Amino acid sequence: MPDEHEPEQELELTSPLVPLFVITNGRALPPDHxxxxxxxxxAAEGASAMAGALSPEARQVLDLITEGFLSVAEVAGHTHLPVGIVRILLAxxxxxxxxxxxxxxxxxxxVDRELVSAVLEGLKNRFGA
Amino acid sequence: MIRDALVWCLVAVAAIAVVAVVALAARNRALGAKKQQSEGELRHQLHISDQQLQLARAELMRFTTDLDRTLQEAKEAAEENTKAVLKGAASFLQSLAAEQTTLLDDVQRKYGNHAVLSDLLEVNHANAQMARKAQGIAVMCGAPLGRRKRAASVYDVVRSAQGQIRNFHRVSIMQQTGLALKASAVAPVALAVAELLDNAASFSQHDAPIEITFQRVQNNLCIVIDDAGVSMNDEDRQRATELLSGNIVPRLSQLGNQPKFGFPVIGLIARQYGFRVDVTGVSRYGGVRAVVLLPEELWTVEETPPAYEAPVSNILRTEGRPQNGSRTTHGLPKRGARQAPIASVPDPESTPPAPRSAEEPSRFSGRSLGAFQRGTLSGRNLDATSLEGSEDA
Structure with missing residues (x-):
């Protein structure tokens, strides 16, 4: 079989090697807010030292934010990961x-406009504006 | 008188007896001759029959051999035909699954901030399992495996394998190494490890851990997979070793109704790509210890650079992080008057300016503002649309 192996056209795999669901280890997306x-x-004080077995991606996020605050969107931009994935890693x-x-x-x-107008209406009725 | 008569009688009787004896003897002789003749004839006939039997037996033998050969040929032809048909179908499935994986990855990045992402991740997981099966069938039918262009760290290869089984979060990779697999070995090793992980997961409790460690033994790199399942008996071990060596390739029809591709597939690719797999060990949990032994031709010590340029190491360390004194009692950083609140990220286009000391008070706020701007720009400009998905998410 190895002999037949050469002439045939091999399939080129172009997708990223590590799928995103493995990077998040199957964790669910945190709530929207x-x-x-x-x-x-x-990063918290001394986080790098405390971080034992982090995945390379989580480690990368942590390294990015060691120096100071960075927005979630920026972290996603720098790591080239989708925002949702970064949010799961942050969680x-x-x-x-x-x-x-x-x-x-x-x-x-x-403020709920209807509620305010209802109150106004009531006040008007009560005190007769 | 009477005596004479008696004598004559006796003589007559004797004469009769003699005649009778002579007659009997003659008859006996005739019978003996006849018997001998017929015996000779019979013997002759027996001999002829014997010869005929021999001939018939030889002919039967020839027919049986012919039949066996024809049967064997027919079986092989059927096997080849089945393989050819399945190979086409499996290759098609394989490329479709690969295409779908790429598509799904794009969609995941497109809707990266949408709630649909969690569903997409699950779909991708199911797809990865399907892709593994398709690859397995294709390999069994003699089709080539998919190929990867880039070398990858062995850690990532194992994570890729991890994603191809159902209960992947049971798998924990205990260490990270600086070792990388060469591009040609990435896909086959990932498939072999995936099959071993699937095996480990199927033959152990649904929540039992599966641990992966890496070891360098002389010139070989070993991927060690320990499960907490049931161990194999000697017969199973021997059978597994035969299959994993690639010396015995079972027919498709021998795989059974719920085909067990795992070991035959591993055996085939291990032989094809030059690595070895052994499952005869006992894990530290009393289950099976599977070892993938990669010779030095398949791996290197250099760490492969990540697929994207991580700006991590380039971050300017000029601003200085808030010191201990600037924390509240609850550990939160104080928002100082002109502290540096934002991590500064260099502009990827320009060379990073030489680090300046913080002894330029007049330009301090301007610099941090500039850094802020650069950071936000480079953070958002990088494929902002495709990475972050629609804003109305």
Whole structure:
């Protein structure tokens, strides 16, 4: 069989060697409000020393943010990993208390217009504007 | 008178007796001659029959041999035909699965920040298992294995194999090495390790650990797979060793209704690519210890560079991280007046400027702002659309 092996056209495998689901080790995506694009992350003090058996990708993320805060989107940009994968890695790192996360200031929520007008209506009725 | 009469009588009786004896003797002689004659005839006939029997037996023998040969030929032809048909189909499946893996990877990157990503990861997992089966059937039918262009670290090759089995999170790789497999060995070793992992997972409890370690023994690199399953008996061991050596290749029809491709496939590719696999060891958990023994032609000591340029080592270390004093009691960094809050990432286009000391107070804030800008730019410019998916995710 090795003799037949040469003339035939071999299939070229172009996909990345390590699939993304192995990089995340099958971990689920964290909920949407965690590790948003603009959330800032930084390695905790002495994290590199504490990090024992991290996957190369998690180690890369940790190394990136050793120097200071970096946004989740930037981490994804530098590691060339999809944001979702970076978020899963960050969730794992935070669980091992290897990183600090500074969540973005939540946007002030719009007041429900209908509720406000209902209150206004009530006030008007009560006090007769 | 009476006496005479008696004498005559006696004489007559004697004469009769003599005549009778003579007659009997003559008859006896005639009978003996006849017997001898017929015996001779019979013997002759027996001899002829014997010869005929011999001839018939020889002919039968010839027919039987002919039949056996024809049967063997027919079986081989059937095997070859089945292989040829299956080979085409399996190669097709194999390339389709490979194409789908590439596509899925693109889609995963496109919808990288979408909730659909977790489903895509599962689909990719299922696809990876299918690709392994297709590869296995293709190899059994004599089709070539897929090929990878780049060398890869043995750690990544094993992770690739890990992704090809169902319960992959049971597998833990205990160490990382600086050793890399040559490009030609990446795909076959990944498939062999995947089959061994699948075997380890099938013959152990569904939550039992499977551990992988690497060892350098003389000029060989060993990938050691320990499972906590049931160990094999001597007969199984012998059979496994025969199959893994690639010396015995079972027919497709011998694989059974739930075909066990694993060991025959490993045996074929191990022989083809020049490595050895042994499963006769006992793991530290009392299960099977499988060892993939890679001779030095298949690996190198140099660490392969990652597929992408990681900016990690290029990060300028000018800004200095907040010191212990700038932490709150809860361990959070204090937002100092002009601390450097952002990791600075160099502009990939320009050469990194020489590290400047932090003794230029007048330009400090300007520099950190510039670094911030560069960092965000390089962070977002790199294929921002394809990497981060749609913004409305």
């Amino acid at each position: 965690q590790y948003e694009h603009t959330a800032l992350v930084m 794992q790192l935070e669980e091992d208390s290897l990183i600090l996360v500074r969540r973005p200031v939540p946007r002030a929520e719009r």
